[in-house]
Amino acid sequence: MPHSRANAWRVAQKPYPQNQPAYSVAEAARYLTLPASTLRSWTLGRFWILKRRSRSGLPALSFWNLIEAHVMRSLRAERGVSLKAVREAVDYAERIERIDRLLLSKELRTHAGKLFLDKYGQLIDLPASGQLAMRMLFEEHLKRVEWDEWKFPVRLYPFVSGDTRAIRTIAIDPSIAFGRPVVARAGVSTGAIAGRIDANEPVQEVADDYDLTVEEVEQAVLYERAA
Helix, strand or coil: CCHHHHHHHHHHHCCCHHHCCCECHHHHHHHCCCCHHHHHHHHHCCCCCCCCCCCCCCCCECHHHHHHHHHHHHHCCCCCCCHHHHHHHHHHHHHHHCCCCHHHCHHHHCHHHHHHHHHHHHHHCCCHHHHHHHHHHHHHHHCCEEECCCCCEEEECCCCCCCCCCCCCEEECCCCHHHCCEECCCCEEHHHHHHHHHCCCCHHHHHHHHCCCHHHHHHHHHHHHHC
């Protein structure tokens, strides 16, 4: 069975926790520091991008939807770029490369990603400098995703307060804290940390209690305040 078909079959047939409804649109938008209205348009709009699963009929998103939205954000940084162009570029690359759910695929970092970005660049008619900036931002977003041996996303390191550096302090992992944001090294909820700081507990005391560094506590607070 070709890899692309096997990939599609596994996604469709197996009840992976990463593919189950877990977040409301508002919650997912907060974790990704996106406007809820933007994420809602990617989910429910005419040229919707996120392929979601929901038992209730409400727009409930999965962890894999978070990954897709994270990647989408790097592509929509240029103002005025239409969802139609993204949808057409995704459809084109998926058809040529025979990859199901391209925005989840590790192949975005190889030939499939180049094919997609080339097509996308043609559709949005960006100047060379704009295309270079978009590709760099795209690559920075992909560095924030971890894939397992089956090439499925298993962990996301969201940006903290617009920081695009390589630091990956905060993680979202369906196997930890029900997929809510945590400090990656210790698995401590960022919400719990921010709550203690809001209760006027000293930063060093909070860090000591959770065996964290002061910087990790500060990063958790920055993330929660931005989210």
